[in-house]
Amino acid sequence: MLTMEMFRALPGSVAREMERFDWGQTSIGPVETWPAALLTTMRLVLSSRQPMCFWWGEDLLQFHNDAYLPMLSGRANALAQPFRQYWSDVWDGVEPFVIKALAGEGTWIENLPLNMVRNGCPEETYWTFSYSPLYGDDGRVAGLLNVVTETTAAVRDRRALEEAYTVARAHLDQQQKHEEELKLLNRELAHRMKNTLAMVQSIISQSLRNATSIPEAAATIGGRIQTLAKAQDVLTGMSVTAAEISAIARTAVAPHVDAENRVLIDGPQVYLSAQQALGLSLAIHELATNATKYGALSVPQGQVRLSWDQQPDQGFTFDWRESGGPMVIEPSRRGFGSRLTERVVSDLFNGTAGIRFEPEGVSFSLVGKLQDAADLER
Structure with missing residues (x-):
C-alpha cells in the first residue's frame, strides 16, 4: 500500500506540498488508492528538471514539478486544480490540443501565442510545448502530459x-x-x-x-x-x-x-x-x-x-x-x-x-x- 512516505523520497518543494495536501478531498481520492500509472508518472515528472506538468482524471487535476513553477508567475494554488477552471484564460487557445491528446494523439506546437493573466494582469506570452496522452492501468487514456518551454522572451527578442x-x-x-x-x-x-x-x-x-x-x-x-x-x-x-x-x-x-x-x-x-x-x-x-x-x-x-x-x-x-x-x-x-x-x-x-x-x-x-x-x- 502507498503512503505519504513516497513523497519524502522525491526532490523539490512541490513534493513537500503534495505530501501535505489532502488528496482525499479530490476526485482522484487518497494517495493510497492511486493507480500505479499515476504514481509512475508523478515520480517521472517530479524527478525531471525540464518544466513539466500533467493533468489526470475526469477533472484533469494538475500536477507539476519545481521547474514548472516559474510558468505560474503569480498564480497560486495550482496543485490539484481542474485544468479548464484554473487555466480558463488560455483554455480556448489550448483546447484543440487537449482534445487530440485525450483522443490518444500526441501534439506539438512552437511559439503559440496565449494571452495569459499574470500577477493579476493580462500579458501576451508565447509557448513551445507538447501534449501527450497518459494511460491508466486499464490501458485507457487517463490524462495528458505537458512538456513545455516558455518562449516569450525569445519571441520578443x-x-x-x-x-x-x-x-x-x-x-x-x-x-x-x-x-x-x-x-x-x-x-x-x-x-x-x-x-x-x-x-x-x-x-x-x-x-x-x-x-x-x-x-x-x-x-x-x-x-x-x-x-x-x-x-x-x-x-x-x-x-x-x-x-x-x-x-x-x-x-x-x-x-x-x-x-x-x-x-x-x-x-x-x-x-x-x-x-x-x-x-x-x-x-x-x-x-x-x-x-x-x-x-x-x-x-x-x-x-x-x-x-x-x-x-x-x-x-x-x-x-x-x-x-x-x-x-x-x-x-x-x-x-x-x-x-x-x-x-x-x-x-x-x-x-x-x-x-x-x-x-x-x-x-x-x-x-x-x-x-x-x-x-x-x-
Missing part, C-alpha cells in the same frame, strides 16, 4: 531584432537613395555645364547677327550672359520655401529671349514649393536650351508659349508649346536632358509629364499636384 533590421534596412535604402541622387546631380551638373557653354555660344552668335555695331553687340551679349547667370542661380541656389511660378518661368527663359513676343507667358498666380520650383525651372531650362539650339528659338520667326493653371484639390497643369520653328523630327533616342526633365518633374508633382515631338513644334505637358498651400511660406 526576435521581434525587436526584426524591427531593428527593418530600421537598419530603411537607413541603408535611404543612404543608397541619397547616393543615387548625388550621382544624378553630378551628371546633371556636367550636362548643365555643357548646355551653358552652348547657350553662351548661341547668345553670342544671335547677338552679333542682329546687332548694328560692335559696342551694341558687346552690351547685348554682356546683358544676356548676366541673365543666364541669374537663371543658373535659380536652378542651383534657390533657398526660398515658396516661389511664385511666373518669376520662376521668366527667370528661366530670360537668357533665351532675343526679341519681343518670342516667349509668351500666361497663367494665374501659383506658389510652388522650393523643390517643385527647382524641378520646373530645370524643365524650362532644358526645353529652352533645346529650343534655342534646334527648335522655335533657333530662328527669328519662332515662338514659345508657356501656360499653366491651378485645378481643384491642388491640381496643377503646365504646358510648353513651340511654333514657327524648323520642322520637328523625333530623335531616334532620348537624350539625358529629356529623360531627366520628364522623370524629375513627374516625381516632384506626383503626376505625369512628357515631351512630344510634333511636326509643328515641340511640346511638353505636366499634370500633377501642388504641395499643400498650408506648408508654403508666402
Whole structure:
C-alpha cells in the first residue's frame, strides 16, 4: 500500500506540498488508492528538471514539478486544480490540443501565442510545448502530459531584432537613395555645364547677327550672359520655401529671349514649393536650351508659349508649346536632358509629364499636384 512516505523520497518543494495536501478531498481520492500509472508518472515528472506538468482524471487535476513553477508567475494554488477552471484564460487557445491528446494523439506546437493573466494582469506570452496522452492501468487514456518551454522572451527578442533590421534596412535604402541622387546631380551638373557653354555660344552668335555695331553687340551679349547667370542661380541656389511660378518661368527663359513676343507667358498666380520650383525651372531650362539650339528659338520667326493653371484639390497643369520653328523630327533616342526633365518633374508633382515631338513644334505637358498651400511660406 502507498503512503505519504513516497513523497519524502522525491526532490523539490512541490513534493513537500503534495505530501501535505489532502488528496482525499479530490476526485482522484487518497494517495493510497492511486493507480500505479499515476504514481509512475508523478515520480517521472517530479524527478525531471525540464518544466513539466500533467493533468489526470475526469477533472484533469494538475500536477507539476519545481521547474514548472516559474510558468505560474503569480498564480497560486495550482496543485490539484481542474485544468479548464484554473487555466480558463488560455483554455480556448489550448483546447484543440487537449482534445487530440485525450483522443490518444500526441501534439506539438512552437511559439503559440496565449494571452495569459499574470500577477493579476493580462500579458501576451508565447509557448513551445507538447501534449501527450497518459494511460491508466486499464490501458485507457487517463490524462495528458505537458512538456513545455516558455518562449516569450525569445519571441520578443526576435521581434525587436526584426524591427531593428527593418530600421537598419530603411537607413541603408535611404543612404543608397541619397547616393543615387548625388550621382544624378553630378551628371546633371556636367550636362548643365555643357548646355551653358552652348547657350553662351548661341547668345553670342544671335547677338552679333542682329546687332548694328560692335559696342551694341558687346552690351547685348554682356546683358544676356548676366541673365543666364541669374537663371543658373535659380536652378542651383534657390533657398526660398515658396516661389511664385511666373518669376520662376521668366527667370528661366530670360537668357533665351532675343526679341519681343518670342516667349509668351500666361497663367494665374501659383506658389510652388522650393523643390517643385527647382524641378520646373530645370524643365524650362532644358526645353529652352533645346529650343534655342534646334527648335522655335533657333530662328527669328519662332515662338514659345508657356501656360499653366491651378485645378481643384491642388491640381496643377503646365504646358510648353513651340511654333514657327524648323520642322520637328523625333530623335531616334532620348537624350539625358529629356529623360531627366520628364522623370524629375513627374516625381516632384506626383503626376505625369512628357515631351512630344510634333511636326509643328515641340511640346511638353505636366499634370500633377501642388504641395499643400498650408506648408508654403508666402
